[in-house]
Amino acid sequence: MKKIFLLLILVSTSIFGQNYDKNWLKVIEFENEGKIKSANEIVSKIRQKATRDKDEVQIIKCFFYESKYLQVLDEDAQTKIINNLKTEINKVSIPSKAILNLVYAKCLIDYRNQNSYLLYNRTNTVSFDDQFLTWTPKDFSEQIDGALKKTLLNETILKQTSLSTYLQIFDYSDEEKTKKDNLFNYLVKENIALYTPQIRQWEIQKKEFLPYEKGFLENSESFAQLNFDFVKNEKLKKVLELYQKQEKNTPTLENQFDRIQFCNNVLLDSNEGFMKSLRSMQKESKDTILIQKIQLEKAIILNNLASKEAHPDYNIQAIATLDSILKINNRSNAHKIALQKIQNIQAKSLNIQLQKFSYTDENTRAFIRYKNLNRLSVSFFKIDQNMTKNFRNSPHNKDSLVAAIIKNKKAIASKNYVLEEKNNYFEYST
Template identity: 25%
Template sequence: MKYQFAKPIILLVTIFSLFTMTSFSQNPIKNYEKEWKKVGDFVNKGLPKSALTEVKLIYALAKKEKQDAQVIKSLVYMMGLQNENREENAVFSITEIEKEISSSKEPVTSILSSLEADMYWNYYQQNRWKLYNRTKTGDFVKTDIATWDAEDFHKKIGELYLQSIKNEKLLQQTKLDPFDAIITKGNVRHLRPTLYDLLAHRAIAYFDNDERDIKKPAYAFEIDLASAFDPAADFVTRKFPTKDSMSLQHKALLIYQKLIAFHLNDAKPDALIDADIHRIQFVKQKSTHPDKEQLYFNALNHIAHQYDKVPAAAQAWYLVAQIYEQKANAYKPFGDTTNRYSRIKAKEICEQVLLQKDSSEGRINCYNLLNSINNPSLQFTVEKVNVPDQPFRTLIQYKNINTLYLRIVKADDNLKKLLETQYDNRFWTAIADAKADKSWQQKLPATNDLQTHSTELKVDALPPGEYF
């Protein structure tokens, strides 16, 4: 049987695909391209042991030549290559990474701490079904993670993620470029300009989850203060007291405060805007405040207007437009008409964003939302059986359509068979080519609100028969 190990390698390498660090020595950067090509060849041939031997040589060489990025890359590959031929590989990998941490220096230590946290988190997710039925044991030191309960895992994972961003000043001074060997390049590096940004966002991704809420205490922390939505400069000064020392939400909120404070005075506000938008979305998702929807809208609107034409602010504009779009969906023609014209506001916002010639996430999102808003839609509802030789009605639901061009075609055996067996382009081609028993043009009532409207059309009498 062919040995399957590519996926574990990809998974582990992806963990580090965003990470890099500043070199603290004068050693020139080495990529070991020749050596890694050998590894790739062995992998492609299904020879994991040979690939592992080669990776171990790269690891030893990287350690000797102080090539930190290559040390991390080779360490991750070694763990991945052993995933399917080593019992309890996850446990052994955690032990190996702990050993590496004990002998490493910053910023490698911080990166490895983040990776170790992720490994514990993956182990937890794969075994959660066992953990929630496990009774909490005494306060003795538990070295075997097979004896841990859910709370033990959350405590350890949280500690490691916090440890990974503890050395703030050094990480905030650590730029990304020198270590492209372990970076998957994209177009948003300016939003994660330092190692601190990357590690902080990784930590937040864990603290953002609701896993612990399954067994949360009576005094669990809740985001119930309106100040959590405050503008960035005010938010970083706010206090969020709690007795719940294990609260994931609370830890995420505090990391957001530090992350935003770090970027408050940036000459280019892109990283600040991105972090602040994520903070506001997080708070809205977790908040128990009764006015959180309005607070969320106000917070996004503030960012959008404060930074207006900055490309990163396009995402704030998009989220504001999305709110108007959602409000428009609440329009009831014979009920609540408050938001009848909200979709027009969403369209105007997106059109303004598209005037900016950049490739930001917000601009792309606005492009897609605008297409959705402008797309025509049409739905017919006709009674299956109507009285022959008498006019009948059909219900039309339409959006962004002014005129209908209608044809009625007799349903012969060939068309009915195509409908039953080939309901695709062949059916529609056949029905378009068929001779029409009736055809006419129908103007629809004009609308100016981008909403879906309904109207009934009269269809002239037809002789007995079946029709499309």
């Protein structure tokens, strides 16, 4: 009987192991129905099998789901999640350790950002307490930096690990790209993404970077030769070193674009140098998505520099550049932003200023500022003193008051005006 019982367990677990996807579908089904405890029970069974099989991808996926459910089921979720995370890190292989250290750093950053007001008045202590709830801002910074540093240890092993190995826990739309990429490249990008918001841009003296503009804005080879010993801001120096490491390992045009965009926005504000680099990359690139990103940046520069005096045709050029992005209807992020930019540039606006007081039969003028309009229709309505008081006493109800007047009264006069429109998307006045 005992042998039959053991055989049943083995058969059932074997079938279970062959149906990871089916069981994850059950988890999602329970979750959508609000049955969190039932979903969590399935996840626990998946973890047990994954642990026996030493399937680290499934184990990490289980950890993510268990952490999500803890936040619903347990008041002390934050502490348990971080403690569970530290336990998992010690159990897994080098590539999985790197991923979980990244998750650990993100958890600490989120907690620090959400509770900064509580941490501000804490005093630094000589001894370090392992419980994060007692940490000072300095403790958090040191622990975050330490965790991120661990994500990039064992570079050789991480480079040998295909990103597709962890496809089930990453949100990647391009599965083919994950097969070509490795875990180290992914972790470098994640480090850049986490360190960049920590840079205090008001501390950066941009004039110190102007002598190195060529290296910052040109190809990977030029950038790789830069020495960052002159950079005083430690977070900035770290990010620049990460960009340099990224391009030394993978000198693609996409990585080059990301670095040039960062350097121009944060260090230089060199529209001329940036535009030159963008044009050069566009000529070289055959990647549709990257070309759309380049075109978007070019359009933004043109729109920002547009002026009636110096560059009266730049808005027109910006629209043409944005249109070239929209011609490729791939719903990329650049495509969506380009659509918004066109709507902003072409948006109509009207502002009318009238003389506050006038006597009976006085001829008065209105000062009008307008954009992307070629005509204006004005109707005049006669209102009594009570309605005037309503406008004064109910400033937030003006729209409804106007609508009521238009609906219930007849205009005593109407006039159409032709506005000068030069079709260059600037504001004019009359």
